[in-house]
Amino acid sequence: MAIFSITKAGADRGTKITTGADVRVAARINNFNSPTSGLAPTFLQANLVVLPSRYASDFRLLCARNPVPCPLIAESTSTGCWNSVTSTIPGLNGGAILSDCDLRRDVPRYMVYKDSTPIKKGCLDIVDEWTDDHVAFLIGCSFSFESALTAAGLPPRHTTLNRNVPIYRTSIPLCPAGAFTGSTYVVSMRSYKASEVERVREITRAYTATHGEPIAWGWDAVKRLGIEDIDAPTWGESPLTQDERPLGDVEGEEHDVPVFWGCGVTPMEAVARSSLEGVVMTHDPGCMLLLDCRDSDIVPAACVA
Template sequence: MSTSSPKSDAVESLLSSLEQTDEYLNPKKRAAGEPQDEGQGQDYEEKTEELETKIRDRLSSLKTLTSTPPPPPPPTPNPTPNPTPNPPPTPDPTYLGAHTFPPSPTPPSLLRLSCRSLTHTTPTNGLCPTYLQTNVVSLPSSSAFDFLLFCQRNPKCAPIVDVVERGETNPRHVIKGHADIRTDCPSYNIYSSGVLTHTSIPDVRPFWRPDLVTFLLGCSFTFEAALISQGFRIRNIDEGKNVSMYKTNLRTRDAGVFKGITYVVSMRPFKEEDVRSVIEITRRYPNAHGGPVHVGSPESIGISNLDEPDFGDKCVVLPGEVPVFWACGVTTAEAVKGAKVEFAITHKPGCMFVTDVKM
């Protein structure tokens, strides 16, 4: 069954009427000897010829219109629901090794397993980009409330991510499946009455006590992936080193037995013109220390020599760069020492617990 649209029916009707008019006006189509109306003169003939020309032109254009098929509609482009983002900047091969994150980074679960099996015992900066890394402090429940209060009053240096209940070793709120807080950092330190008695311990299960409460505190390694994705270089990662960390004269707020504690800061150098952007990016990560606490002159915060970090590795500040300082979770280890807490286990500086929390 054929169908026609109202538009095509109207055109065909008009063509039919015009063809009849054309047949009447065309002298060759008239019957010979057809009578003429009286009074027709030359003026009438001229008007008739003019009208005939207009109608014939209209008829011709309409015939062309109906005989030419309409062009096909343009193809509809396939929608792209998730456009591919712009790739990160290509590393400058002249820049101190031109290291960036590996294209297929190790997931946190495999890194934790590598720590547990003692195959990974080095710092975690540059590993598992975009996942939340944390400091670890395990101390007796008798000191836990004062420490919790210290963290709450000093969120820049001790941003609480999770508190693992007394005696528990699986931080289930920040991992998928199972983890063990006693084995899943690359390395640990142990303190007795404020004195560092053991360092670089890869497995602290022999030292574990059932009265320990564990605090997980955000680490600045977390926001390094965001900086790199925007084209900024992290020199200690480029050089395969731990971040530089320094004791300062910046005071924390007292809480219980934790009194008179000063900040430890991490330092990363950046070009002076990039500092504002670096601040804007890192301040979006308040649970990983957020924006820096100081930019520029290290002497003004009590650091006498950048070439001699108190923790981590030396990082050179090149001409045209300025040192940028962030609050550091090692402040909490200094708090444990300063308060002479009876017993405590912490991560070794730079050897973080990597969670499954995606940032």
């Protein structure tokens, strides 16, 4: 089996990794812990949420009621199963989405909650925490449309600067479902020129399995979403301008405006704000599960250019 040397350096990430399976092997064998944005271009990435089985039906309902921030793409084939998934994407079976996997070890970094309280962050596997009663859910990730943006000459800045995407907690309420109440949308942000926003919306619109088009954009959107400081994301790294200054330095200017998408950290936030009993596991924000299917598998070819 190939051994990969993964660091945050773009050269290593670009030359050593080419497929989703490569990333999973590297995480499983080498325990690399870098964010996954830009790895294995065109291969889909997914957020991971692992719950006790008694919460599974409520979580499915949460996703159904909030499809933009929580687009469900697959789940464990059966309770306790960590090596195969059942697809919710029409035309794709579970094996096409993910094969030769170990959901306990194939994510670069995990988080562990007990009774809705975080008890571990950045751990390299969840083998000890996984039980025969757990069910894993895969939620679409906006990293999956970044290849299309890059191909169109609109690469997200965090990918070109080797940074993690900025992610913000908002004040927009999430539609509740069963045990999951009182939570809000979480959004990821990529900045663009105001003149580029319509093209960005057009490119990402078809990616409904990975959050689709932006939910808000422009400097006025920061206040509407309840974000207090654009330079202080809740997760990820602070955003930079084209000349690598804090984005807030150019507030109000049209050559660099924030654009916000629904984010798969939303269900993690729902877990943290709910009174769930037992052990819940998720990916660490920015460190995704790489899949075997590609963006062209979920979007018509004419829309991927």
